[in-house]
Amino acid sequence: xxxxxxxxxxxxxxxxxxxxxxxxxxxxxxxxxxxxxxxxxxxxxxxxxxxxxxxxxxxxxxxxxxxxxxxxxxxxxxxxxxxxxxxxxxxxxxxxxxxxxxxxxxxxxxxxxxxxxxxxxxxxxxxxxxxxxxxxxxxxxxxxxxxxxxxxxxxxxxxxxxxxxxxxxxxxxxxxxxxxxxxxxxxxxxxxxxxxxxxxxxxxxxxxxxxxxxxxxxxxxxxxxxxxxxxxxxxxxxxxxxxxxxxxxxxxxxxxxxxxxxxxxxxxxxxxxxxxxxxxxxxxxxxxxxxxxxxxxxxxxxxxxxxxxxxxxxxxxxxxxxxxx
Amino acid sequence: xxxxxxxxxxxxxxxxxxxxxxxxxxxxxxxxxxxxxxxxxxxxxxxxxxxxxxxxxxxxxxxxxxxxxxxxxxxxxxxxxxxxxxxxxxxxxxxxxxxxxxxxxxxxxxxxxxxxxxxxxxxxxxxxxxxxxxxxxxxxxxxxxxxxxxxxxxxxxxxxxxxxxxxxxxxxxxxxxxxxxxxxxxxxxxxxxxxxxxxxxxxxxxxxxxxxxxxxxxxxxxxxxxxxxxxxxxxxxxxxxxxxxxxxxxxxxxxxxxxxxxxxxxxxxxxxxxxxxxxxxxxxxxxxxxxxxxxxxxxxxxxxxxxxxxxxxxxxxxxxxxxxx
Numbered sequence: 001x002x003x004x005x006x007x008x009x010x011x012x013x014x015x016x017x018x019x020x021x022x023x024x025x026x027x028x029x030x031x032x033x034x035x036x037x038x039x040x041x042x043x044x045x046x047x048x049x050x051x052x053x054x055x056x057x058x059x060x061x062x063x064x065x066x067x068x069x070x071x072x073x074x075x076x077x078x079x080x081x082x083x084x085x086x087x088x089x090x091x092x093x094x095x096x097x098x099x100x101x102x103x104x105x106x107x108x109x110x111x112x113x114x115x116x117x118x119x120x121x122x123x124x125x126x127x128x129x130x131x132x133x134x135x136x137x138x139x140x141x142x143x144x145x146x147x148x149x150x151x152x153x154x155x156x157x158x159x160x161x162x163x164x165x166x167x168x169x170x171x172x173x174x175x176x177x178x179x180x181x182x183x184x185x186x187x188x189x190x191x192x193x194x195x196x197x198x199x200x201x202x203x204x205x206x207x208x209x210x211x212x213x214x215x216x217x218x219x220x221x222x223x224x225x226x227x228x229x230x231x232x233x234x235x236x237x238x239x240x241x242x243x244x245x246x247x248x249x250x251x252x253x254x255x256x257x258x259x260x261x262x263x264x265x266x267x268x269x270x271x272x273x274x275x276x277x278x279x280x281x282x283x284x285x286x287x288x289x290x291x292x293x294x295x296x297x298x299x300x301x302x303x304x305x306x307x308x309x310x311x312x313x314x315x316x317x318x319x320x321x322x323x324x325x
Numbered sequence: 326x327x328x329x330x331x332x333x334x335x336x337x338x339x340x341x342x343x344x345x346x347x348x349x350x351x352x353x354x355x356x357x358x359x360x361x362x363x364x365x366x367x368x369x370x371x372x373x374x375x376x377x378x379x380x381x382x383x384x385x386x387x388x389x390x391x392x393x394x395x396x397x398x399x400x401x402x403x404x405x406x407x408x409x410x411x412x413x414x415x416x417x418x419x420x421x422x423x424x425x426x427x428x429x430x431x432x433x434x435x436x437x438x439x440x441x442x443x444x445x446x447x448x449x450x451x452x453x454x455x456x457x458x459x460x461x462x463x464x465x466x467x468x469x470x471x472x473x474x475x476x477x478x479x480x481x482x483x484x485x486x487x488x489x490x491x492x493x494x495x496x497x498x499x500x501x502x503x504x505x506x507x508x509x510x511x512x513x514x515x516x517x518x519x520x521x522x523x524x525x526x527x528x529x530x531x532x533x534x535x536x537x538x539x540x541x542x543x544x545x546x547x548x549x550x551x552x553x554x555x556x557x558x559x560x561x562x563x564x565x566x567x568x569x570x571x572x573x574x575x576x577x578x579x580x581x582x583x584x585x586x587x588x589x590x591x592x593x594x595x596x597x598x599x600x601x602x603x604x605x606x607x608x609x610x611x612x613x614x615x616x617x618x619x620x621x622x623x624x625x626x627x628x629x630x631x632x633x634x635x636x637x638x639x640x641x642x643x644x645x646x647x648x649x650x
Binding site for chain 2: 145149163165168240251252253255
């Protein structure tokens with residue numbers, strides 16, 4: 001069965017696995033990232049680690065895909081700059097092709113995760129999808145007409161820096177009211193802490209003990225136990241995220257909005273509430289007949305990056321096969 | 326020289342002209358729209374009108390393009406619903422092909438205008454462009470990777486209904502703070518009227534005489550004459566439009582944002598100010614190296630629709646030639 005090697009480069013670990021056409025993963029191998037290490041040294045360790053996974057001459061092995069953070073030039077297959085890794089001008093494609101004599105493909109990590117979901121995950125059926133990762137910030141990706149769209153020089157799709165309130169919260173980017181200031185895990189935690197400080201009677205205090213141990217799950221947890229303060233925090237969060245999603249509905253009219261990152265661990269409890277928020281407001285008053293947008297949570301979790309990296313090789317292989325037919 | 330017939334269907338007139346490959350227009354013929362007239366009757370009048378423009382058997386004549394308001398299915402070439410015209414389920418493609426025995430193509434009017442600018446106008450050099458028409462509402466179109474993008478079922482690209490302030494002005498769509506409520510010609514006029522009501526000393530009163538004669542140009546005119554109140558209205562307008570454009574920069578990272586519609590008649594005076602607004606705030610504080618986005622005003626004016634309709638035929642012809650090579 002056809003298979004490709006997917007490599008997901010992160011700030012703390014590099015995760016690798018074979019991915020089979022039917023969506024099964026092979027053995028997963030993990031390389032810890034050593035801060036400040038030369039890129040060439042890291043790559044050599046990586047080569048040694050994945051080498052045993054590859055059977056030279058296996059005709060069903062179709063290539064290597066790499067998802068990498070930072071400024072990626074996916075056409076050239078280079079990582080131009082990845083601050084967290086200390087990588088500058090690393091020609092990943094060439095390094096892997098020289099070493100393993102198969103085609104290698106490189107994409108930015110968020111796009112790779114989106115491609116994983118679109119190829120092997122919950123987004124398999126869709127050709128128009130918006131991806132939001134609700135983590136430290138709000139990361140994002142666009143899947144339009146069945147392809148990743150990343151804008152001029154690959155520098156677009158920064159949906160977290162769409163302002164939903166130009167008088168609103170100050171964002172690190174210099175503007176006010178960016179979606180990231182309301183819908184990131186960081187913002188949710190900050191809002192929960194503020195609510196705790198105001199409401200000494202809140203059950204949030206039972207769950208978190210102190211302000212410092214409050215996390216993105218705390219408000220959802222306290223709400224389940226019937227806490228009014230926590231419910232207000234979560235309702236506001238759903239509203240903020242919902243307003244961002246309504247904008248994205250009107251801009252892209254996507255088939256699906258896919259939620260990933262820390263807050264998306266709330267699963268159905270989050271997605272169904274955002275879905276209701278959209279359904280009640282999606283051009284409702286105008287009575288226009290617009291196709292609905294499904295709100296989904298990521299199904300591949302932390303493996304989405306590996307899947308998406310491998311998907312790069314599957315897609316290139318499919319296009320090549322079409323071209324030679 | 327290759328040429329196509331461009332037909333721009335509007336609410337009050339239908340404008341038609343041959344468009345030559347080099348961007349020259351032929352004689353323009355215009356059919357007034359009779360409210361409530363049967364679509365088939367209007368089409369027969371239109372056939373009679375354009376028939377003399379077409380020389381049967383001319384090999385350089387490559388087809389007919391039609392830009393039409395309302396719900397358009399561009400794949401099928403039908404107008405499913407155009408409320409202002411009273412058209413329902415009109416198979417435009419088939420009607421023109423049956424009558425003239427050449428290929429016909431249909432697109433929604435805003436997309437056609439964008440395509441006109443992208444093919445023959447100020448947007449010729451660009452492959453990633455966002456189009457905003459600042460009129461009664463804020464209409465829009467997306468040109469991504471050198472093609473029109475209109476979302477699932479062609480119901481996206483409603484950039485006027487991107488909220489920039491979810492606590493803000495009430496929009497007819499049911500949401501609050503839509504860009505349309507701030508950046509349309511209607512909003513600009515309303516803001517100028519409010520300022521007049523507050524400031525009896527404003528020069529706006531010299532220009533408009535009364536509130537009812539205030540229009541989207543009034544504030545720009547009074548500002549030129551040194552009026553402080555008018556300057557504030559225009560500065561706020563630039564800020565509103567600028568905030569919308571900054572969102573679009575972060576979402577699409579387009580090469581250009583193209584402004585059309587009534588307010589864009591202010592030309593360079595508008596575009597240069599929006600350009601400055603963007604340049605000062607486009608991820609400036611983060612110090613990220615992002616490609617700049619040019620702010621341009623429509624160069625084809627009210628002919629953009631004719632050009633764009635004809636462009637549909639040119640593009641189809643080019644693709645056909647590629648395919649048979």
